[in-house]
Amino acid sequence: MKIVFFAHPLFLGSQSMPRFVNMLAEGMERRGHRVEVWSPEALFSNIPVKKLRKWFGYMDQYLVFPQSVKSKLRKKEKDVLYVVSDHALGPYVPLIAHLPHVIHCHDFLAQRSALGEIPENVTSASGQKYQAYIRRGYSRGRNFISVSEKTRTDLAAFLPAKPERSEMVYNGLNPSFKPASVEESRIMLGSKLNMDLTEGYILHVGGNQWYKNREGIVGIYDKWRKTYGTDLPLLLVGQPPSAALLQKYEQSAWKNDIHFLSAIDDQLVTVAYSGATVFLFPSIAEGFGWPIAEAMASGTLVVTTNEAPMLEVAGDAAFLIDRRPSKDMLQDQWTNGAARILNKAITLNETERAQAVQKGLINVSRFKLEDALDSIERIYKQVLNN
Numbered sequence: 001m002k003i004v005f006f007a008h009p010l011f012l013g014s015q016s017m018p019r020f021v022n023m024l025a026e027g028m029e030r031r032g033h034r035v036e037v038w039s040p041e042a043l044f045s046n047i048p049v050k051k052l053r054k055w056f057g058y059m060d061q062y063l064v065f066p067q068s069v070k071s072k073l074r075k076k077e078k079d080v081l082y083v084v085s086d087h088a089l090g091p092y093v094p095l096i097a098h099l100p101h102v103i104h105c106h107d108f109l110a111q112r113s114a115l116g117e118i119p120e121n122v123t124s125a126s127g128q129k130y131q132a133y134i135r136r137g138y139s140r141g142r143n144f145i146s147v148s149e150k151t152r153t154d155l156a157a158f159l160p161a162k163p164e165r166s167e168m169v170y171n172g173l174n175p176s177f178k179p180a181s182v183e184e185s186r187i188m189l190g191s192k193l194n195m196d197l198t199e200g201y202i203l204h205v206g207g208n209q210w211y212k213n214r215e216g217i218v219g220i221y222d223k224w225r226k227t228y229g230t231d232l233p234l235l236l237v238g239q240p241p242s243a244a245l246l247q248k249y250e251q252s253a254w255k256n257d258i259h260f261l262s263a264i265d266d267q268l269v270t271v272a273y274s275g276a277t278v279f280l281f282p283s284i285a286e287g288f289g290w291p292i293a294e295a296m297a298s299g300t301l302v303v304t305t306n307e308a309p310m311l312e313v314a315g316d317a318a319f320l321i322d323r324r325p326s327k328d329m330l331q332d333q334w335t336n337g338a339a340r341i342l343n344k345a346i347t348l349n350e351t352e353r354a355q356a357v358q359k360g361l362i363n364v365s366r367f368k369l370e371d372a373l374d375s376i377e378r379i380y381k382q383v384l385n386n
Contacts, residue, residue: 001384002077003028006084006092007039009061016290020104021085023172027373028380038072040065062091069095081384087144087155090137097140100384105146107287108154109211111135119326120284121210143383145169145376147288148309167379170312171288172372173364176270179299179357185275192268193261200277201233202342203300205269208242211285215248216324216338218258219331220282224339225254230346233257234280237264237272273298278345281310282338284324289313293367296360301345301353303338317356317363319345 007021008014025035043064044056069092082096084103088110093103113121114131123131135158143165146152152168183198190197202221206212214236221234240262241249249255273279279295281304292313295302304310306320314320321338325331348356
């Protein structure tokens with residue numbers, strides 16, 4: 001069959017979504033299908049007027065690109081499946097709603113925030129209208145694949161009626177994440193970063209999105225250092241710190257042991273996972289929680305939030321902490337509890353640690369890439385045949 005993927009424009013700078021589309025496109029090509037990827041190109045976005053860049057981007061996405069799609073559809077072949085790689089691309093769904101199509105759903109955090117359901121992420125009036133615009137679009141869809149049960153439940157709450165198909169397929173884990181020598185990984189990473197990491201370190205991988213809770217990570221680390229007196233460094237891999245995170249960092253008594261690692265390549269990230277003493281992932285919310293699976297597959301212990309979908313990914317193989325409360329008066333109580341669980345993971349004896357690592361490896365065997373692609377291909381074929 002021929003598959004056309006609708007993708008986010010590259011000029012938005014996202015990394016996770018292009019990787020997801022590449023995973024799908026390459027996987028389907030390996031299975032003998034013909035693949036095209038359609039996405040908006042930077043036309044107005046290239047105009048060097050900083051204050052208007054956002055609006056120029058909207059023009060490229062919602063004025064220029066739909067006209068391009070309509071032109072291509074006039075020349076469409078038979079037996080083509082149109083795949084919208086993210087429900088946030090909902091405005092494109094009406095263009096292909098009458099044709100065989102599938103919509104992938106990742107998380108509904110922006111949609112829920114726009115309805116005031118998430119106090120940590122207040123949405124402006126214009127943002128609420130934008131999310132409503134997206135919702136009107138994907139609500140025209142008939143066939144959906146969600147990345148977790150949490151996402152599938154959220155989708156059902158947003159759709160005006162039950163769709164023809166709503167299935168769940170967990171993300172497939174990149175096979176490059178696998179156990180490696182802890183000692184060698186620490187030496188290799190330390191030499192690259194000019195640090196002594198031989199005694200271990202606490203690791204986090206993620207961006208500055210509000211739900212990643214990077215400020216909360218520093219809070220947990222401060223409480224752990226103060227309470228337990230151990231001096232492992234904290235490595236935060238991802239985007240350069242936001243202003244709020246930098247402020248939290250400057251207030252830390254242990255800021256000399258907190259390191260922000262930006263623009264490191266994927267290979268070094270896998271090394272960082274393998275050498276970590278503990279992977280700390282106290283997200284407030286997620287669509288799936290890739291890093292949990294990546295860390296476990298690398299043979300690393302995981303401390304994460306005791307809520308879906310983090311629980312879906314972690315299974316019974318992680319050390320669990322409460323979700324960070326939205327009220328300031330409860331923050332100290334939360335960091336106390338999280339620091340205690342973090343210390344429990346760090347201080348496991350050799351036998352306990354080996355057992356916990358093995359539990360994680362068994363858990364992530366559920367997320368084999370080829371299994372995920374097999375399930376997605378099956379759904380694609382069923383939709384097209386129907």
